[in-house]
Amino acid sequence: MQCAFGVFCLNKDEVKLISKHHHLKRKEILHSANDKFKNLYAIQYGALKTYETDAAGNEVIHGLYLKNEVYGYEAIHRGHHLFSVEALSETLVCEISYHAFLELLRSKPHLLERILYLMSQQLAFDAYLKLSTAQQRLGAFLLDLSARLFITDHKNTTELNFLLPVTYQDIGRYLGLATETVSRILSQFKKNKIIAINNKHIHLLQIDKLKGIAKGF
Amino acid sequence: MQCAFGVFCLNKDEVKLISKHHHLKRKEILHSANDKFKNLYAIQYGALKTYETDAAGNEVIHGLYLKNEVYGYEAIHRGHHLFSVEALSETLVCEISYHAFLELLRSKPHLLERILYLMSQQLAFDAYLKLSTAQQRLGAFLLDLSARLFITDHKNTTELNFLLPVTYQDIGRYLGLATETVSRILSQFKKNKIIAINNKHIHLLQIDKLKGIAKGF
DNA sequence: CGGCGGCTTGAAAGGCATCAACATAAGTGG
DNA sequence: CCACTTATGTTGATGCCTTTCAAGCCGCCG
Numbered sequence: 001m002q003c004a005f006g007v008f009c010l011n012k013d014e015v016k017l018i019s020k021h022h023h024l025k026r027k028e029i030l031h032s033a034n035d036k037f038k039n040l041y042a043i044q045y046g047a048l049k050t051y052e053t054d055a056a057g058n059e060v061i062h063g064l065y066l067k068n069e070v071y072g073y074e075a076i077h078r079g080h081h082l083f084s085v086e087a088l089s090e091t092l093v094c095e096i097s098y099h100a101f102l103e104l105l106r107s108k109p110h111l112l113e114r115i116l117y118l119m120s121q122q123l124a125f126d127a128y129l130k131l132s133t134a135q136q137r138l139g140a141f142l143l144d145l146s147a148r149l150f151i152t153d154h155k156n157t158t159e160l161n162f163l164l165p166v167t168y169q170d171i172g173r174y175l176g177l178a179t180e181t182v183s184r185i186l187s188q189f190k191k192n193k194i195i196a197i198n199n200k201h202i203h204l205l206q207i208d209k210l211k212g213i214a215k216g217f
Numbered sequence: 218m219q220c221a222f223g224v225f226c227l228n229k230d231e232v233k234l235i236s237k238h239h240h241l242k243r244k245e246i247l248h249s250a251n252d253k254f255k256n257l258y259a260i261q262y263g264a265l266k267t268y269e270t271d272a273a274g275n276e277v278i279h280g281l282y283l284k285n286e287v288y289g290y291e292a293i294h295r296g297h298h299l300f301s302v303e304a305l306s307e308t309l310v311c312e313i314s315y316h317a318f319l320e321l322l323r324s325k326p327h328l329l330e331r332i333l334y335l336m337s338q339q340l341a342f343d344a345y346l347k348l349s350t351a352q353q354r355l356g357a358f359l360l361d362l363s364a365r366l367f368i369t370d371h372k373n374t375t376e377l378n379f380l381l382p383v384t385y386q387d388i389g390r391y392l393g394l395a396t397e398t399v400s401r402i403l404s405q406f407k408k409n410k411i412i413a414i415n416n417k418h419i420h421l422l423q424i425d426k427l428k429g430i431a432k433g434f
Numbered sequence: 435c436g437g438c439g440g441c442t443t444g445a446a447a448g449g450c451a452t453c454a455a456c457a458t459a460a461g462t463g464g
Numbered sequence: 465c466c467a468c469t470t471a472t473g474t475t476g477a478t479g480c481c482t483t484t485c486a487a488g489c490c491g492c493c494g
Contacts, residue, residue: 055433060347076337082344102330109323116319119336120293127299129346130277130393132483134450168473176349178451183473199459216272349451351482385441395483400442416491 017104018042020095024087033084039095040072046091047165050083051173061174063126064088066145066165068152072098073119088165128214129175137175138185139214142195146204160207164200234321235259237312241304250301256312257289263308264382267300268390278391280343281305283362283382285369289315290336305383345431346392354392355402356431359412363421377424381417 019039024030030041033052041048048071050063062083065071075081076098105111128140150159166174168182175182189195194210196203204210236256241247247258250269258265265288267280279300282288292298293315322328345357367376383391385399392399406412411427413420421427 062344062347073333073337074340077334077341078337082341102333105329106326109326112322112329113319116290116336117294119333119340120290120295123291123336123339124294124299127279130279132393167471169471176347179473180452180475181450184450184475187474384439386439396441397443397484398482400440401482404442 017096017100018094019097019100022091022093022095024091024093026087026089028087028091030085030087030093031081033081035081037072037075037078037080037098039097040070040101042070042094042096043067044092044094046093047088048085048091048093049088049166049170049174050085052083059173061170064166064170064174066148066152069148070118073122088170131214131216133216134175134177134181134185135188136214136216137177138171138182138189139210141171141175142202142204143207143210143214146202146207160204162202164202234313234317235311236314236317239308239310239312241308241310243304243306245304245308247302247304247310248298250298252298254289254292254295254297254315256314257287257318259287259311259313260284261309261311263310264305265302265308265310266305266383266387266391267302269300276390278387281383281387281391283365283369286365287335290339305387348431348433350433351392351394351398351402352405353431353433354394355388355399355406356427358388358392359419359421360424360427360431363419377421379419381419 021044022030022041024046030048043065045067047067048065049061050065050071051059051061053059063071063074071085071093105115125144128137128144131137131140145164146159146162149162149165168186169179171177172179172182186195186197189210190197192209194204194206194213196205238261239247239258241263247265260282262284264284265282266278267282267288268276268278270276280288280291288302288310322332342361345354345361348354348357362382363376363379366379366382385403386396388394389396389399403412403414406427407414409426411421411423411430413422
């Protein structure tokens with residue numbers, strides 16, 4: 001069985017890593033904030049969001065995890081999870097005991113580099129959240145999605161065509177924008193023929209222009 | 218010699234890890250963006266910032282690294298550094314070859330958990346950058362600094378008293394605020410007796426109120 | 435002591451949030 | 465499978481927070 005760890009699961013005797021599978025429906029919760037950290041989760045298909053609710057009762061999304069990505073590393077140092085995690089669509093995740101994960105890593109040192117690679121990747125992921133304008137962040141967000149979906153899912157996706165795995169509301173909650181702003185700016189991109197949208201289907205028509213927008217031109 | 222890796226450097230035969238020391242003066246550069254990734258860096262004293270310059274020529278700070286922290290993980294997956302790195306004050310860093318680092322980790326599996334712990338910590342660090350208002354981000358920033366400096370440096374620091382390692386300009390560039398906004402809000406905190414400032418010396422007078430502000434009350 | 439970088443304070447402009455009302459899509463139950 | 469209900473997306477008007485521009489002050493280093 002293939003999974004987000006790649007090398008991990010291709011090897012027969014390593015499949016025992018996976019202690020359990022979770023089938024989640026949209027809006028179903030994988031675990032809550034403050035739950036004890038015991039497992040990592042590899043997403044087979046679907047997507048997850050981590051979120052918390054602030055003092056005003058507003059949801060703030062801290063991370064998005066897509067097909068073939070791994071969620072859970074950020075809880076290692078606390079021993080418990082910081083956020084709640086919810087499925088954004090029909091989602092299948094493999095549960096991997098952190099304990100078994102450590103064991104395996106010790107017994108197969110060649111996997112170490114792979115794991116450091118994956119964690120390093122996550123450290124750099126949301127760099128674009130620092131961009132200042134709504135246009136920049138949304139542009140960078142689309143490019144990020146496109147790349148992440150393309151890397152791991154060549155079947156239904158190209159670098160230019162993909163299905164939005166999140167609602168505008170969630171995009172807003174992730175990027176720190178109002179839903180209305182997301183809608184307005186996406187409409188504007190559409191009007192300028194930079195992207196095409198119908199329903200959740202996104203087509204990046206002028207990827208260079210989009211990159212320019214993300215960079216602040 | 219003690220360093221950010223803790224367990225690493227306390228053990229004599231592991232000191233060979235450190236290939237070199239760098240003495241940096243304020244504004245001196247450790248390496249530039251796109252330089253090849255070869256080493257991790259443990260900060261003995263001082264502080265570093267990672268930054269890039271956007272299309273408009275404005276500097277954007279992506280990370281702040283303080284005394285006893287380790288910088289470099291985020292470049293592992295690319296093979297080259299994403300950002301330039303500059304010293305914020307007189308700074309001493311230990312250079313650790315990533316190659317030697319991997320070797321050591323393989324030969325001393327008990328260090329694995331420690332490293333995963335440290336990397337996990339960094340994944341959670343800048344969660345507060347998502348906060349929406351300037352007050353919230355600045356409040357959270359002060360609390361974060363206070364905690365990070367306190368953990369690793371009980372000598373000149375308490376949880377409530379510390380020296381600002383950065384200029385207001387850099388705070389702004391890190392939090393995504395104009396320098397003037399940083400100044401204004403800090404003045405406001407001061408007027409409300411939530412903090413005291415003289416020069417770079419910060420005193421958190423009402424840490425609970427500050428936590429409240431960070432949470433959005 | 436002079437000069438420069440860093441900080442402060444005011445006034446004006448702009449981007450985004452908020453509120454509101456509506457349109458459309460999706461999901462549910464009969 | 466249709467009718468209803470709820471969730472999601474659209475569009476406009478208003479206000480606020482933060483940026484920007486400008487000018488002056490302060491503290492530090494040579």
